[in-house]
Each structure stands twice: as C-alpha cells, then as structure tokens.
Amino acid sequence: MTDQSHVAKEKERLLQEQAQLIDELKSLRELMQAEVDIEPDEGDAEIFEREKNAALIAVLESRLQDVQTALRSIEKGNYGICSRCGKPIEPGRLEVKPDATLCVKCQEEVERLSRRGRPQRQIQW
Numbered sequence: 361m362t363d364q365s366h367v368a369k370e371k372e373r374l375l376q377e378q379a380q381l382i383d384e385l386k387s388l389r390e391l392m393q394a395e396v397d398i399e400p401d402e403g404d405a406e407i408f409e410r411e412k413n414a415a416l417i418a419v420l421e422s423r424l425q426d427v428q429t430a431l432r433s434i435e436k437g438n439y440g441i442c443s444r445c446g447k448p449i450e451p452g453r454l455e456v457k458p459d460a461t462l463c464v465k466c467q468e469e470v471e472r473l474s475r476r477g478r479p480q481r482q483i484q485w
C-alpha cells in the first residue's frame with residue numbers, strides 16, 4: 361500500500377534538498393576555482409582547505425545522486441518500497457538513505473549473505 365500524499369511530501373522534501381545540494385556544490389566549486397594560486401608559505405593550510413572542500417564536494421555529490429535516484433523511483437512509483445520483500449521501507453532509513461531499495465531487514469540479510477562470500481547451504485533453524 362502506498363500513501364500518495366506521503367510520497368508527494370517526500371518528493372517535495374527531496375526536490376528542496378536537491379536544489380540546496382546543487383547550490384552548495386556550485387559555491388564550493390567556485391571556491392575551489394578561486395583558490396588556484398597557492399602561496400608557498402601558506403601552502404599546507406591551503407592544500408588542507410582544498411582537500412577538505414574536495415572531500416565535502418564528494419560527499420555532497422554522492423548525496424545528490426542518492427536524492428536524484430530517489431526522485432526517479434518516485435516517478436516510477438516504487439519509492440520507499442523494498443525491492444526484495446515488497447514492504448514499505450522504514451521512513452527513518454529513507455531520510456538517511458533516500459535511494460534505499462531495501463528495508464532494514466532485507467539490507468541486513470543481503471549484507472550478511474554477501475559477507476559470507478561463497479553461498480553456503482546452511483540451515484539456520
């Protein structure tokens with residue numbers, strides 16, 4: 361069961377976040393471009409700043425991708441639905457990871473299975 365008004369609200373929130381991320385990325389990139397001239401004596405601090413900004417850009421970019429993936433799945437109508445068990449994904453989880461396609465239970469299961477490496481025939485009960 362999908363709650364359409366909830367999804368509409370989520371979409372609104374994601375669009376806002378998307379706009380905000382694009383804005384932040386734009387100003388960070390401008391900052392990076394403006395700081396090309398590095399004075400030798402303050403080089404270390406400058407480099408540190410630039411590395412920090414580059415790391416921040418990477419974080420924001422991956423978040424932006426998550427948000428855009430989520431927006432696409434809203435369009436497709438499968439946002440917030442676990443692709444493994446078909447149950448709704450926990451709202452708290454979607455807030456942290458908007459592009460989540462698995463519920464917490466399935467995610468744990470999948471991670472547990474992949475950690476084990478080679479598939480084994482193991483009866484657990």
Ligand SMILES: [Zn+2]
Binds near residue numbers: 442447466467
């Ligand atoms: Zn699931």
